[in-house]
Each structure stands twice: as C-alpha cells, then as structure tokens.
Amino acid sequence: VKKAGRRGIRFFGPEMNENARVRLGLLNNLRQAIQSDDLRLVFQPRLDLHTGRIDSAEALLRWNTKDGPVSPEVFIPLAEEGGLIHALGDGVLHKALSAQRQWSADSHDITVAVNLSPRQFAVPDLVERIEAATHRLGVSPERLEIEITEGVMIQNVESVRRTMYALKELGLTIALDDFGTGYSSLAYLKHFPIDILKIDRAFVCEIPENTQDVAILSAIIGVARALGIRTIAEGVETQEQADFMKQVGCDAIQGYWFARPLDSQSLLDFIHRHDVRAGR
Numbered sequence: 227v228k229k230a231g232r233r234g235i236r237f238f239g240p241e242m243n244e245n246a247r248v249r250l251g252l253l254n255n256l257r258q259a260i261q262s263d264d265l266r267l268v269f270q271p272r273l274d275l276h277t278g279r280i281d282s283a284e285a286l287l288r289w290n291t292k293d294g295p296v297s298p299e300v301f302i303p304l305a306e307e308g309g310l311i312h313a314l315g316d317g318v319l320h321k322a323l324s325a326q327r328q329w330s331a332d333s334h335d336i337t338v339a340v341n342l343s344p345r346q347f348a349v350p351d352l353v354e355r356i357e358a359a360t361h362r363l364g365v366s367p368e369r370l371e372i373e374i375t376e377g378v379m380i381q382n383v384e385s386v387r388r389t390m391y392a393l394k395e396l397g398l399t400i401a402l403d404d405f406g407t408g409y410s411s412l413a414y415l416k417h418f419p420i421d422i423l424k425i426d427r428a429f430v431c432e433i434p435e436n437t438q439d440v441a442i443l444s445a446i447i448g449v450a451r452a453l454g455i456r457t458i459a460e461g462v463e464t465q466e467q468a469d470f471m472k473q474v475g476c477d478a479i480q481g482y483w484f485a486r487p488l489d490s491q492s493l494l495d496f497i498h499r500h501d502v503r504a505g506r
C-alpha cells in the first residue's frame with residue numbers, strides 16, 4: 227500500500243472518479259435499455275426427479291450491450307442503487323407471465339419462477355402488483371413461483387410473514403434461493419411459509435468427491451423432506467451429480483447437465499424433444 231501523502235491522494239482520486247463515471251455510464255445505459263425494452267428473459271428448465279418431467283423453469287434476466295453481455299450480478303445491484311429496480315422488476319414479471327401463457331397455450335402447464343431481490347420484496351403493494359399482473363395476462367397464480375433469498379427474511383419479520391402468507395393465499399409458490407450460503411438457518415423454515423428449498427451450487431459442485439458436502443446435502447434434504455418442503459439442487463453439471471441427487475431423495479435438479487437457460491420458444495422445443503425421448 228502506498229503512503230497516503232498528497233501524491234497518493236492525487237493518484238487514487240482520479241481513479242475513484244473514473245470508477246464512479248463508469249458506473250454512472252452503465253446506469254444511464256441500463257435506464258435506456260429498460261425504456262427501450264432491450265432486456266430479455268431466458269428460462270432454465272428443471273427436471274422433476276420423481277416423474278422425469280419438466281414441471282417448471284426459472285426466469286433469468288439478460289442484458290446484451292454493444293460492448294457485450296453484462297451479468298445480472300452486476301446490473302441488478304446497479305438497478306437497485308439507481309432506483310430502477312421496480313421498473314425492471316415489473317418488466318420481468320410481465321415477460322415471465324407472457325412466456326408462461328405461451329407454454330400453457332401449447333398445453334405445457336409449466337410453472338415459471340421469478341427472482342425477487344430483498345428490495346423488490348419490500349415494495350408495499352407487491353401482492354397487489356402480482357395479482358394485477360397475473361390477472362392482466364390471464365395466468366393462474368398457481369403457475370407462478372417466486373425465489374427469494376434469506377436477505378428478505380432478515381428485514382421486518384412480521385411484515386415479511388404477512389406478505390408471504392398473502393402471496394400463498396393468492397396461490398403462489400415460494401422458494402428459498404441459494405440455501406446454504408450466508409447465514410441460512412433452519413429456523414427460517416419454521417417461521418416462514420417456504421414451499422421449496424433451492425440448494426446452492428456451492429454444495430453441489432464438489433459432489434461426489436467432497437464427503438463433507440455429501441453429508442451436508444443429505445442432511446438438508448432429510449430435514450426438508452421431514453418438513454414437507456420440496457428440494458431443488460442448483461448447478462447440477464454432471465450425470466454423477468444428477469444420479470447422486472436422485473439417490474439422496476432430492477426432488478428436482480436444475481443445471482447445465484440438464485439444460486442451459488433457453489429463450490421461451492427454445493424451451494418449448496426442448497420440452498417436446500424431452501417428451502419424445504421419454505416416449506410421451
């Protein structure tokens with residue numbers, strides 16, 4: 227580390243400004259992209275390990291700029307800081323429900339899962355917005371799932387519980403995303419109406435070599451089953467991992483081994499091919 231003298235300040239100052247300028251530029255581009263509807267959704271199907279069917283797909287947001295794709299891990303936080311997250315989230319909900327309607331029209335009653343950041347979950351009229359959107363697009367709320375992280379549950383506990391029960395009342399499914407990272411606690415499963423546990427990729431990627439991960443995974447799945455909560459393993463990349471998940475009683479898998487995220491029409495084509503392979 228350089229000594230923080232006058233020269234140091236002069237050295238680091240412009241660099242910081244440069245960084246802030248880049249972010250501001252990106253934020254302006256993002257605002258523009260939202261206005262001109264340049265963001266799109268892709269959908270990653272999940273395989274139900276009991277039935278061998280595709281029963282749901284997760285909606286993931288994509289932003290391709292002229293300088294290449296920007297990761298949602300970069301632009302979602304940026305949208306939150308820049309006050310764009312609600313406009314962005316409304317667009318995601320609209321596109322996800324439109325896709326669901328397209329699949330249903332093709333007689334594939336696939337549930338669509340949408341990610342909600344803690345800040346999106348905290349909108350006071352969230353339930354009304356979701357209800358209005360499903361109504362507007364003619365999609366049954368039973369075909370909509372939301373994925374939230376534990377970050378949601380460390381906010382105002384009572385109001386979060388109320389919102390979750392109102393969403394359940396509507397008919398939505400609630401999934402707890404990235405389980406096992408951060409401060410995940412089994413107590414969440416008791417205090418909140420969680421239908422699905424999504425086991426984070428971090429516990430899956432070293433299966434089956436890592437015996438600690440094998441033990442942790444089996445335990446999480448055991449607890450979830452005992453509580454009547456479905457489990458989905460994320461980031462399943464190999465046949466071995468898929469076989470392992472089935473063997474330990476995991477309900478569904480999602481990951482590159484089964485399918486990459488696909489656009490809405492490609493997902494339908496994928497489902498058709500999958501059904502043909504399975505002789506349906």
Ligand code: C2E
Nearest residue numbers: 286287298299302318341342343461462463480481482483
């Ligand atoms: P996530 O919800 O945990 O989503 C799973 C991420 O893992 C996705 O990255 C997906 O493309 C990737 N993935 C899926 N299968 C595999 C696999 O087999 N191996 C590996 N290595 N990766 C896999 P993506 O699309 O880059 O999204 C990153 C994060 O951005 C998401 O993590 C989610 O937290 C957030 N995100 C994406 N779309 C939205 C959105 O519409 N709204 C909000 N609030 N957040 C979003």
Ligand code: CA
Nearest residue numbers: 284341373403
């Ligand atoms: Ca997710």
Ligand code: CA
Nearest residue numbers: 403404424460
């Ligand atoms: Ca996840």
Ligand code: CA
Nearest residue numbers: 403404426427
């Ligand atoms: Ca994640």
